Amino acid sequence: MKNIVYSLSILILLVVGACKKSSLITYQGQPDIYFDDATRLPTLPGDIIxxxxxxxxxxxxxxxxxxxxxxxxTGAKADHDRTYKLEIxxxxxxxxxxxxxxxxxxxTIxxxxxxxxxxxxxxxxxDLQTTESTLILxxxxxxxxxxxxxxxxINKTTGKKYSYITYKVYINDIVKRPSGWFDTYLGVFSRKKLFLMVDVLNVQPSFFVGQPSLGILGAYGKYMQRYLNDxxxxxxxxxxDDGTEMIMGPGVQ
Known part of the structure; x- marks a missing residue:
């Protein structure tokens, strides 16, 4: 019985000793620097990093x-400021x-x-209305x-990768015909007409993205045609911009 207790005591001491040694292991080498967006976890199903x-x-x-x-x-926090290099x-x-x-x-970190x-x-x-600009960091x-x-x-078949140390920012002001634009009431789409409606009707451009009410679009179309007539x-x-007179759709004439 004493031998069993003695053996168990030795085993416990060895385990505790191993745990103490492992707890002393710290990060070795210089820490890596990276763009945080590339390492974050998805927040929703289908979220793409x-x-x-x-x-x-x-x-x-x-x-x-x-x-x-x-x-x-990466690595542990430091008790001093650390500069890093970010270039265009x-x-x-x-x-x-x-x-x-x-x-x-x-x-500085x-x-x-x-x-x-x-x-x-x-x-x-x-110029961003016609050409997208790219800033690469x-x-x-x-x-x-x-x-x-x-x-x-991220794709072993094609070899496609994403970078932890290069980040691209695409900047544009390119307006395409929004999904909620209904030609019958609003007529042919143009950027100029869209932002004129924004000013006259006091609505957000994003209103025309999605599925706005056809009743509201009809009312907006009639109001704008009266405005243009006045x-x-x-x-x-x-x-x-092409020199033609701006008009709304055939359903509100």
Missing amino acids: LDSTIVSFAYSTVTDSISKIIIGV DPKSTAISGKHYDALPTSF RKNKLKDTVLLKMHRTV NLQANENFVTSMADKV QKAAGKTVFE
């Missing part, structure tokens, strides 16, 4: 937009000072933190962080 984002002004009335780009690092890829077509505000000259947020302010410019290794966690294969009678005929 991407290494890019689209900022579209198309169905909004704002002139500026601010996006939060979150940078993360020369292949970017977005222009600093025009499409977006210039980024800071230095970036603050002490006792594992993440940093970069605020990217973008501007609605006329690259994280690079420095004395504090490495970039060994570069990418992940403008014409006052010698202020509204023309489309």
Whole structure:
């Protein structure tokens, strides 16, 4: 009996010793730096993790937009600030000072933190109505962080990957015919007509995305046609960008 108790005691001491040793194991090597969006978990079924984002002004009335780009690092928190390197890829077509505000000259993971947020302010410019601009951000290794966690294969058949250290921001103001546009009441779609309706009717451009009530669309169409008629009678005929007179749909004439 004593031998059994003695053996169990030795076994317990060995297990406890092993646990104590394993608890002393800490992160070895320099921490990796990455874009947080590429490592997050899906929040809803069908949620797709991407290494890019689209900022579209198309169905909004704002002139500026601010996006939060979150940078993360692996390893333990540090008791001091750590700078990291974030650069604009020369292949970017977005222009600093025009499409977006210039980024800071230095970036820092603050002490006792594992993440940093970069605020990217973008501007609605006329050229974005026809051409999408791309801002490409690259994280690079420095004395504090490495970039060994570069990418992940998401399709083994095609070899398609997404990146942890390159992030693309697509900026546009390209307005296409919205799904809720009903020609019978609203007539031929144009960007100019859409935003004229936004101003005259005091509605949001997004109202025409989806399935708005046909009754409301009919009422809007009639109101707008009266507005256009009044403008014409006052010698202020509204023309489309192609020079043709703006009219609403045949169902409200």
